[in-house]
Amino acid sequence: MKYTLATALAAVVSAQLTQTDYNFKTNPQIDAAILDSSNVPFSNHSASFPFGSYVIQNLNFTLVKPVFDYLNATIGGLKTRGEAHITVIQPPEFDDTLKGFLTMDQVNKIVLDNNLQSTPFKIVCLGHSSQIDDLAVGVRHNVYNLIVESTGLVQIRRKVYDAFVAAGGDPSNFNPDDFLPHITVGYDERDWFEADNVYKTKHTCIKDIDIIGGKNPSLTPLDEYVEAFPTKVAGTPFKISKKVLDASNVPFTAYNDTLVQTLDKSLLAPVFAQLSASVSGLKPVSSAVIPIFSSFEFIHGLNYVLSIDKINEIAKKMNIQSAKFEIACVAKQSGSTNTGKAPFGTPRHSVYDILVKSDDLHNIRKAVYDAYLAAGGPPSNFNPDDFLPFINVAFDSDLGDLLERDLVFKHYKTCIAPVELVDDSVPQPSGAVSTVPCTTTLVPQPKATGYANGYPAPTTTPYGSKPVYASAVSSSVSVLAAMAMVFAL
Numbered sequence: 453m454k455y456t457l458a459t460a461l462a463a464v465v466s467a468q469l470t471q472t473d474y475n476f477k478t479n480p481q482i483d484a485a486i487l488d489s490s491n492v493p494f495s496n497h498s499a500s501f502p503f504g505s506y507v508i509q510n511l512n513f514t515l516v517k518p519v520f521d522y523l524n525a526t527i528g529g530l531k532t533r534g535e536a537h538i539t540v541i542q543p544p545e546f547d548d549t550l551k552g553f554l555t556m557d558q559v560n561k562i563v564l565d566n567n568l569q570s571t572p573f574k575i576v577c578l579g580h581s582s583q584i585d586d587l588a589v590g591v592r593h594n595v596y597n598l599i600v601e602s603t604g605l606v607q608i609r610r611k612v613y614d615a616f617v618a619a620g621g622d623p624s625n626f627n628p629d630d631f632l633p634h635i636t637v638g639y640d641e642r643d644w645f646e647a648d649n650v651y652k653t654k655h656t657c658i659k660d661i662d663i664i665g666g667k668n669p670s671l672t673p674l675d676e677y678v679e680a681f682p683t684k685v686a687g688t689p690f691k692i693s694k695k696v697l698d699a700s701n702v703p704f705t706a707y708n709d710t711l712v713q714t715l716d717k718s719l720l721a722p723v724f725a726q727l728s729a730s731v732s733g734l735k736p737v738s739s740a741v742i743p744i745f746s747s748f749e750f751i752h753g754l755n756y757v758l759s760i761d762k763i764n765e766i767a768k769k770m771n772i773q774s775a776k777f778e779i780a781c782v783a784k785q786s787g788s789t790n791t792g793k794a795p796f797g798t799p800r801h802s803v804y805d806i807l808v809k810s811d812d813l814h815n816i817r818k819a820v821y822d823a824y825l826a827a828g829g830p831p832s833n834f835n836p837d838d839f840l841p842f843i844n845v846a847f848d849s850d851l852g853d854l855l856e857r858d859l860v861f862k863h864y865k866t867c868i869a870p871v872e873l874v875d876d877s878v879p880q881p882s883g884a885v886s887t888v889p890c891t892t893t894l895v896p897q898p899k900a901t902g903y904a905n906g907y908p909a910p911t912t913t914p915y916g917s918k919p920v921y922a923s924a925v926s927s928s929v930s931v932l933a934a935m936a937m938v939f940a941l
């Protein structure tokens with residue numbers, strides 16, 4: 453039903469998109485003074501009502517206003533909140549996740565101790581994001597922002613994450629590196645967020661920005677943190693056949709709202725059994741897959757311009773079933789499937805996965821994005837770079853898997869045990885090959901006589917009616933080889 457509706461809307465939406473005409477005569481200009489907010493007062497948001505607690509780096513709106521005025525003069529009909537900031541911790545991140553373990557005073561102490569207001573950032577471009585708030589109505593609303601980059605703000609988020617985990621928070625509920633910093637400048641209706649399937653990435657850039665009287669700071673490159681592929685994971689290893697790494701003989705399975713690499717489900721059984729030995733009430737998955745994108749990302753993004761058939765075609769052309777991946781660990785995440793709507797502490801469930809890493813599968817996700825862009829898809833409704841691949845193995849409720857939409861992030865800090873790849877293929881004799889010819893003259897065997905217990909001598913061998921033994925030499929070789937095989941098994 454949804455599928456049909458969304459498909460019908462695709463045509464409407466792409467027609468609207470072509471109306472978007474970024475007819476700016478010049479680049480928007482901004483005073484370089486915006487880059488130093490150390491004299492702008494900290495803006496404290498720690499109200500107890502929902503969405504009242506969050507962290508922002510407060511900026512000087514007077515300096516952003518000319519950008520707004522320029523956009524409003526060019527596009528028209530834009531609104532502004534009359535203030536400017538970079539959100540560092542979003543309201544749902546506090547309300548649904550951090551709040552269970554940290555107070556807003558503790559969060560504020562961390563960010564202020566780390567000089568939030570003087571954290572350097574870089575202005576990347578003018579970005580444009582848009583989304584349809586109601587698929588049934590199909591009207592697309594726009595938001596314009598300055599896309600920024602800041603390693604310092606990511607470091608601050610990592611400090612908050614560390615404090616959250618130290619206080620007992622589940623690592624899967626916060627991803628400090630899932631951070632798309634930006635300065636919202638104006639919008640025609642409302643702002644958009646990741647919960648709306650809107651990603652304010654560098655892919656949404658529509659225009660360069662001129663920085664007047666100065667330039668961007670040079671930022672120190674960021675090291676990987678929660679997404680750094682683990683080289684060593686503590687714990688009792690889970691054993692899995694190394695056959696799982698080659699899915700090329702498993703048939704491709706097409707779904708109507710998602711794209712996956714399908715694996716041989718029977719190979720997950722030992723992992724499930726090992727999990728079930730220590731956790732009761734686990735339910736196994738109905739299929740073993742590595743998702744390339746979620747159905748949420750399809751319905752509120754890709755499907756605006758690409759049919760699932762077209763996507764499956766791309767994936768097959770890229771040999772999705774032969775895509776290679778590496779295994780990181782067995783991981784556990786927990787959360788509530790209605791996070792974002794229910795307060796923290798509503799019934800929580802756990803899910804278990806095998807976390808993987810795959811450039812091949814990531815390239816398929818990127819190729820789908822490229823096709824989506826080529827078909828006129830809005831860059832803001834899919835983030836090709838946000839890819840934490842996994843194989844879901846088990847869950848402890850009937851609600852199934854937990855995903856980013858539930859504020860559950862399958863990053864590598866959710867690993868609970870290593871995986872040991874077991875070679876359970878039939879061992880083959882090794883060494884140089886010398887083929888034994890079987891064309892030598894067959895030597896008729898003498899009829900056996902003197903069988904015990906009066907049984908008649910067999911008139912045929914157990915292998916058929918013709919004699920099986922060839923010349924003396926070759927027969928002994930083949931018998932030895934056969935025996936070697938039998939004992940090796």
Ligand SMILES: *[C@@H]1O[C@H](CO)[C@@H](O)[C@H](O)[C@H]1NC(C)=O
Nearest residue numbers: 453454455456708709747751
């Ligand atoms: C996909 O198929 C399932 C089962 O047939 C159905 O319930 C679901 O609504 C479909 N989803 C879409 C997006 O078509």
Ligand SMILES: *[C@@H]1O[C@H](CO)[C@@H](O)[C@H](O)[C@H]1NC(C)=O
Nearest residue numbers: 485491492493512513514515
């Ligand atoms: C904001 O920028 C304006 C214009 O340059 C300046 O007059 C004002 O002092 C700045 N405010 C702060 C808090 O830096």
Ligand SMILES: *[C@@H]1O[C@H](CO)[C@@H](O)[C@H](O)[C@H]1NC(C)=O
Nearest residue numbers: 496497498499557560561564
């Ligand atoms: C923020 O506001 C709260 C409540 O109004 C207050 O208790 C707290 O001390 C303030 N924190 C900072 C860092 O200003």
Ligand SMILES: *[C@@H]1O[C@H](CO)[C@@H](O)[C@H](O)[C@H]1NC(C)=O
Nearest residue numbers: 524525527528529530531532
């Ligand atoms: C934006 O432009 C419209 C005209 O399109 C104007 O009526 C409105 O006042 C402007 N908004 C602001 C906040 O300046």
